[in-house]
Amino acid sequence: MTAARAEDAPPVAVANRPAIYDRVGAGGLREALRRMHLIRRFEETAEDFYVRGKSYGTMHLSIGQEATAVGVCAALGDSDYVTSTHRGHGHCIAKGAEVGRMFAEFLGRETGYCRGRGGSMHIADPAKGNLGANGIVGGGIPIAVGAALSAKRLRTGAVVASFFGDGANNEGAFHESLNIASLWKLPVLFVCENNQYGMSVAFARSTAVASVADRAAAYSMPGVTVDGNDFAAVAAAAFEAADRARRGGGPTLVECKTYRTRGHSRSDRNRYRTKDEIEAWKARDPIERFERELSALGVATAADAASLREAVEREIADGVAFAEASPAPSTAELMRDVHTPAAAAPR
Amino acid sequence: MTAPIRELGFAEAIREALAIAMAEDERVFVMGEDVGVYGGAFQVTGDLVQRFGEDRVVDTPISELGGAGVAVGAALTGLKPVFELQFSDFSTLAMEQIVNQAAKLRYMLGGSVSVPLVVRMPTGSGLGGAAQHSQSLEAWFAHVPGLKVVEPTTPYDAKGLLLAAIDDPDPVIFFEHKLLYKTKGPVPEGRYVVPLDRAETRRAGRDLTIVAAGVMAQKALDAATILASEGIEAEVIDPRVLRPLDMATVARSVTRTSRLLIVYEGAKSFGIGAEIAAAIAEGEAFGHLDAPILRLGGAETPIPYSPALERAAVPQVEDIVAAARRLARGEA
Ligand SMILES: Cc1ncc(C[n+]2csc(CCOP(=O)(O)OP(=O)(O)O)c2C)c(N)n1
Ligand SMILES: [Mg+2]
Numbered sequence: 001m002t003a004a005r006a007e008d009a010p011p012v013a014v015a016n017r018p019a020i021y022d023r024v025g026a027g028g029l030r031e032a033l034r035r036m037h038l039i040r041r042f043e044e045t046a047e048d049f050y051v052r053g054k055s056y057g058t059m060h061l062s063i064g065q066e067a068t069a070v071g072v073c074a075a076l077g078d079s080d081y082v083t084s085t086h087r088g089h090g091h092c093i094a095k096g097a098e099v100g101r102m103f104a105e106f107l108g109r110e111t112g113y114c115r116g117r118g119g120s121m122h123i124a125d126p127a128k129g130n131l132g133a134n135g136i137v138g139g140g141i142p143i144a145v146g147a148a149l150s151a152k153r154l155r156t157g158a159v160v161a162s163f164f165g166d167g168a169n170n171e172g173a174f175h176e177s178l179n180i181a182s183l184w185k186l187p188v189l190f191v192c193e194n195n196q197y198g199m200s201v202a203f204a205r206s207t208a209v210a211s212v213a214d215r216a217a218a219y220s221m222p223g224v225t226v227d228g229n230d231f232a233a234v235a236a237a238a239f240e241a242a243d244r245a246r247r248g249g250g251p252t253l254v255e256c257k258t259y260r261t262r263g264h265s266r267s268d269r270n271r272y273r274t275k276d277e278i279e280a281w282k283a284r285d286p287i288e289r290f291e292r293e294l295s296a297l298g299v300a301t302a303a304d305a306a307s308l309r310e311a312v313e314r315e316i317a318d319g320v321a322f323a324e325a326s327p328a329p330s331t332a333e334l335m336r337d338v339h340t341p342a343a344a345a346p347r
Numbered sequence: 348m349t350a351p352i353r354e355l356g357f358a359e360a361i362r363e364a365l366a367i368a369m370a371e372d373e374r375v376f377v378m379g380e381d382v383g384v385y386g387g388a389f390q391v392t393g394d395l396v397q398r399f400g401e402d403r404v405v406d407t408p409i410s411e412l413g414g415a416g417v418a419v420g421a422a423l424t425g426l427k428p429v430f431e432l433q434f435s436d437f438s439t440l441a442m443e444q445i446v447n448q449a450a451k452l453r454y455m456l457g458g459s460v461s462v463p464l465v466v467r468m469p470t471g472s473g474l475g476g477a478a479q480h481s482q483s484l485e486a487w488f489a490h491v492p493g494l495k496v497v498e499p500t501t502p503y504d505a506k507g508l509l510l511a512a513i514d515d516p517d518p519v520i521f522f523e524h525k526l527l528y529k530t531k532g533p534v535p536e537g538r539y540v541v542p543l544d545r546a547e548t549r550r551a552g553r554d555l556t557i558v559a560a561g562v563m564a565q566k567a568l569d570a571a572t573i574l575a576s577e578g579i580e581a582e583v584i585d586p587r588v589l590r591p592l593d594m595a596t597v598a599r600s601v602t603r604t605s606r607l608l609i610v611y612e613g614a615k616s617f618g619i620g621a622e623i624a625a626a627i628a629e630g631e632a633f634g635h636l637d638a639p640i641l642r643l644g645g646a647e648t649p650i651p652y653s654p655a656l657e658r659a660a661v662p663q664v665e666d667i668v669a670a671a672r673r674l675a676r677g678e679a
Pocket of ligand 2 (some may be wrong): 165166167193194195196197198199
């Protein structure tokens, strides 16, 4: 695994087929490409809902960061867990969620993942191991450590990937969690999506170390920095960290350097960065790059990619139709699920 | 066949509940600062680590936020943690995970998860802990939908309520008043539960109703003995559970006695007394009142260190006697 900065990542060298691709397999690579497209189209559609006044509340788009979510989840199975962030659509889809129920949640419908009680910022899919997006920066990190404690104690063999941003690495929860996970050798992948900004504040203006991965040393765990726009680099780091975790070797801190090409949320007027910077990152789009690479390797031809994109379009259209046809929650059920009903309680 | 009953200390009763729950269910475990060989700051976990091992009696780093979050995550994924905070004051560092995460996850996720978590914490003044080791923050937690808030008074209730709290599928905040740890009372052997929705009438009386939980219920009972010698019969109701509050029992009592005094250690304003008084004022019992409702709460000050000041900052037996006297004699 190399510590490559996104800025000087080499162009795709087809001759150097990444070793990790053998492990992911051709089917796995095509599925990864499909999920990246699905994330992109989900978020573009969500954005469109917003622009047309169809949605409510705020949302945080991860457009430009798809390789990180999908690359990490490539190393996970359904019984592995993730904890996610306010910018969580990508993690959710990468972990196998259905876009119809996500759109429904986004529109506050009863058929949504949270029955319309959570919205974009709380989408969770416990059946697929997604313990939820989170409205609190850093909120999911200690929860991931707890899930890893369960996995170790119950000997399920599961690992937990905790996604968080560069901004979150300055929260106390981050530091307490890394220490505990390392101390108890828990199977956690701490995945920092370093998209260079916490809202408007550039990484260098918020963080006293040069890279988040440097902080791993303070907690005696391996720390690596990878190009978060390169599926292969992310997946290689994730597999290595997951392997170590499953062997009982404890946690790893994986920093993925990436970029969100959209604003922080809808209120963002991009006053803290330049158009040139945004355009330069758009030129390193992770999906285009991955698609080109798979085509050059003969894993997914241009025709394969086109039919895959068509299938994604249909999935999005079906998902939107499902969500729009779904009912809003009944106000008679306002008080539902504050507590677990006695009958449903696992004893 | 009824279980044999012994005299047991309050802390021992809690430990016994933990031991029973852990012996019955592999998923139950205890975590917190110095809960292992040290036995807990107040010797509640005691020898549990010798009996159950370090995997089930887990010493955490001094990381209240991280520890609480680990407990939430473990509860979400198949374990049943009992997380001890060394002092309730330190819950301020763990508030994020308790209030934003544990209390809300089930609702926010549309009922797809439960968080079977118990957070135990010693509360209150009386041991010279001063302002950062003596607070009574029960009302903070009782204000949060999604949490249950328990505060036992007797060793019997401490054991039965804690077993009920561990059985409960949702987060329960369990307050233990420090002055009660050394008190003793009859406790049956083996498992029994005290339900998390029922107040207990600790003493019957016709002249006024005193509502008080935890150590204040004890003080109210002492006050009631003094009042009885003066011919005033106080009914003492111990809510035991502050959220959900069993207002029906309080209202029934007030309907008979027509007078209500609420005693609690937290600062008087915006506290438990306000909630109980308002609930009576809003309900049918209000029409039966013959006097204004009285609240006796903590002084509006941080808890001071010096013993006389510390005593003066929270209701004492003589304060309860004086307030009850005024109320019963119509001088309030
Ligand atoms: C505890 C907390 N503080 C502040 C916020 C407001 N907030 C939401 S997202 C955000 C920036 C987070 O930056 P980062 O962790 O880098 O994630 P990114 O948004 O870049 O994905 C802030 C300040 C919050 N939700 N929670
Ligand atoms: Mg960021």
